[in-house]
Amino acid sequence: MLQVFSITFPFFALVLCGYVAARRLLLPLEAVTGLNSFVLFFALPCMLFRFGANTPLAQLLDVGVLVTYLLCALLMVAFTVAVSLSRRIGWNDAAFGALVAAFPNSGFMGVPLLVALLGAQAAGPVIATMVIDMLVTSSLCIALSRLDGADAHGARKALKSALKGVLGNPLPWAIVLGALASALQLELPKPVAQTVGLLADAASPVALFTIGAVLARSQMLAARRGHAPIPLGDYLPVAAFKLFLHPLLVLLVGSSAIWLGLALDRFALTVLVLVAALPSASNVSLLAERFGADNGRIARIILVSTAAAFVSFSLAVSSLT
Template identity: 65%
Template sequence: MLPVFLVTFPFFALIAAGYAAARTRILPLEAIPGLNTFVLYFALPCMLLRFGASTPIAQLLDGSVALIWGICALAVVAGVVLFTRNARIGWNDAAFGALVAAFPNTGFMGVPLLVALLGAQAAGPIIITIAFDLVVTSSLCIALSRLDGAGSAGRQGATQAARKALRGILVNPMPWSILLGVLLSAMRWQLPGPVERTIAMLADAASPVALFTIGAVLARSALVAREHGASAMVAAAMGTGAGPAPKAPLADVLPVVLVKLVLHPLAVWALGRGAIALGLPLAPSALAVIVLVAALPSASNVSMLAERFGADNGRIARIILWTTVAAFFTFPVAVGALR
């Protein structure tokens, strides 16, 4: 277990450094969107392109990995929506709770961490999970989030949300970088030397900046929630507001954390082992990779999506923060169990 901790510690240390920098305002909160832009539009696409281009095409088109991952992701979404909707949580909050339970922090954290642990051969299954979550899981949850309207109005809202999600996919550089990497791998093309070196430099910057940015985003979410609460208390005291929004109870947060870090990886492992027993051509090494992807903490960008669509971002941010902190302990346990 100690060797695993020695590998994972620097990754979580960089997240902690970003959190501390933003929390103490050494890193201005206004700078965080710039960091996000650099990672999302430059560094991370170059990392995915480089891994995709250097991965055998058979691994990038592994239908068994896509099937197991897709079934489990959809099951997590359905289960969380079904069991968390209540008087406090409508379709909007339930859908983003489901997204934060099913969507791991694969791009910002999983790619560098799992490649460091398992080697470059882990890139193929990881890329498949990223593509599925970007195209299917996130689009489905965004569409479900619009069902709070009654009747045809709710359905129309879901349709509009699905269109917005599709537009978001089309302008997101990550799916395009994955597609280009698959094309380069299939055609066995080599990029010109100067272009390849430029991509390599940006790709090498992806891991530290992405991890630092995760911590900064988590700190910003905590600070913004605290400031909104303080403003609401002042407004209530002056008689100009209804008081602070109630903090999400533990019962609305802890079950989703447990689903993300425990039930999701267990479901992937159980379904994968059952599929192998039934003769599905799923390599045990590929199954180990996607189980560890499922054991990652929640994706930090779900908080921004929740804010954009008017969901309870305080609840979503708490789930992301708790899964990130808890994963420092649970992720090495998952690695040790698989080994």
């Protein structure tokens, strides 16, 4: 267990550093957007391209991994929406609550952390889960969020907007280009490869620092706007769904799939379970704000899941490896 903590501690410590820097205004809140843009448009795409290019195409397109993770994501969304809908929580807030329950922080945190824990072979399954979450889970939840007083046309419009956002997201394109490079055995010219390598090496520390800064900013902005106190029942159960129900569901579905004869490797299943055990994706708060959901509630879920994951994720790693 101490060995696991020795690996996970630096990752969560960097998140804490970003949180403290933003809370103490050592990092101006206006600069958080710039940090986020650097990670999203430069560093993280280079890291994903490098991992994709160095991963066999069969691992990136593993049908067993894709089917198992997709089924679990759909079940998590359906369950969280069903238990969240109430007089106070409509479709918009329930849908984004479901998104933080089903969408782990696999890009900013999962890829570097799981590669550090399990080796480079873990990158393929993690990247496959990112494709599902960016293309399917996010689009579905955004479409569901439009059902508050909207007709089917409104939901279709929201889904179209979500798909447009996916096309403008550089991460899926980086994955596609990396997969093509892997399939065609292409190598970048040395100066270009070195540039990509420098940006890729910057992705992990800057992304983790940015997670903390984004969480602090969300909390501070909610306080400035006079957000009413959020009942514990509105966010603690969803954080628990993310950290405990999601990985347990993936373990049960994946084990059942293997028992039924689906071609799912045991190592890949371990990676999927640990991806599901990650805290909620920090960028969901930006989506919630954009679509008018209760961003204070979403930010609180992400903050609680990130803080608690230092222990819960480490315990999951210790029990599975």
